[in-house]
Amino acid sequence: MEDSSMSPGSVRSLPLLAFTISLLSLHVHRLDSVSFKVIGPDRPIRVLVGEDALLPCHLSPSMSAESMEVRWFRSTLSAVVHLYRDGRDHAGQQIAPYRSRTKLLKDGIANGTVSLRIHNITPSDEGTYGCHFQSPTFYEEAALELEVAGLGSTPHLSVDGYQDGGIHVVCESAGWYPKPQVLWRDLSGQRLAPVMEKISQQADRLFDTHTAAVIRDASNQNLSCSVLNPRLSQERTATMHIADVFLPRTSPCQLALSVTLAGVVFLSLLASYCFWKQHRAKDTQQAELKKQILKEFRRNLPLPRPRPWLRVS
Known part of the structure; x- marks a missing residue:
């Protein structure tokens, strides 16, 4: 009996059908496994304290990332800064410091661009x-670097009395990052050495400065205190003018008078010493003379006469 379920034509079409299915499968597999690169900025992104940071990232070649998972993280994949998956954000996956602080910009996600x-x-x-x-x-x-910089407050200058023969001036400022440098300058721009400098980091990791300088010379009565951020190459400066009346000054007449008075005092002390020494020598000489006179007097005294009523037994 002949099997009429398969005709010769259908038998010949089976290899063609299998080839077509294999080709389609291979094509679909190639579409699913297409590779791409993730491109980030080639230099650090610098942001001031208190401002918003925008971190860019995109795919190359351009393709839609709407159905992909997009994850921003810190040290490991589990340290999630922001997570986009299944077409929506997953705020519950974020680590604590970034909750309610991030937003994924999806305007260009159809072209593989997100920020x-x-x-x-x-x-x-x-x-x-x-x-x-x-x-x-x-x-x-891809990895990228975020740099943070803090431009602190304008320095505050104040006079804190007299110290070491001059006027003690204090300079204070707050809110700097990273650690700043403090520069004292006179009117001509020459640097002055501080007598005290304290730069401390607070709990929020920002730095406060507390430095002091002593002004002894009238040529430094106009001075400035500058706090410099080395990362930004920017500084904040405060200036102060100290009136002549507050500065310790010595005129030539005052210097000559001081030297004269010192000489008079020295000569007076020297004369007093010489007078005391001479008086002491005279007293010693008179004491010796008295001793000699008393000795001579005792030597010339007559011997006592024997008394007859006294008998020696």
Whole structure:
């Protein structure tokens, strides 16, 4: 009996059908496993304390990332700064310091471009960030650096009395990052050496400065205190003018008078010493003379006569 379920034509079409299915499968596999690169900025992003940071990241070649997972993180993938998955943000996955502080900008996500905005930057936000893209069959990431800088308050100058023969001037400022430098200058721009300098880091990691200088010379009565941020190459400066009446000054007449008075005092002391020494020598000489006279007097006294009524037994 002949099997009429398969005709010769259908038998010949089976290899063609299998080839077509294999080709389609291979094409779909290639689409799923397409590779890409993640591109971030090639230099650190610098942001001032209190401002917002914008961290850019994009895919190359351009392709939609709407169905991908986009993860921003710090040291490891689990240290999530922001997570986008299944077409929505997952705020509950963020580590504590970044909760309610981030926003993923998705305007260009159809072309593979996303940027992360971090609000109210602090020194603790400084460091390395990772931008991670993951499709069902491929993943890639890039790293970028965030630098934080704090331009502190304008220095406050105050006079804190007299010290070491001059006027003690104090300079204070707060809110700097990283550690600043403090420069004292006179009117001509020459640097003055501080007599005290204290730069301390507070709990928020910002630095406060407390320095002092002593002004002894009238040529330094106009002085300035500058606090410099070495990362920004920017400084804040305060100046002060000290009136002549407050400065310790010595005129030539005063100097001559001082020298004359010192000489008079020295001569007076010398004369007193000489007079005392001469008087003491005279007293010693008179005492010796008295001793000699008394000795001679005792030597010339007559011997006592024997008394007859006294008998010696």
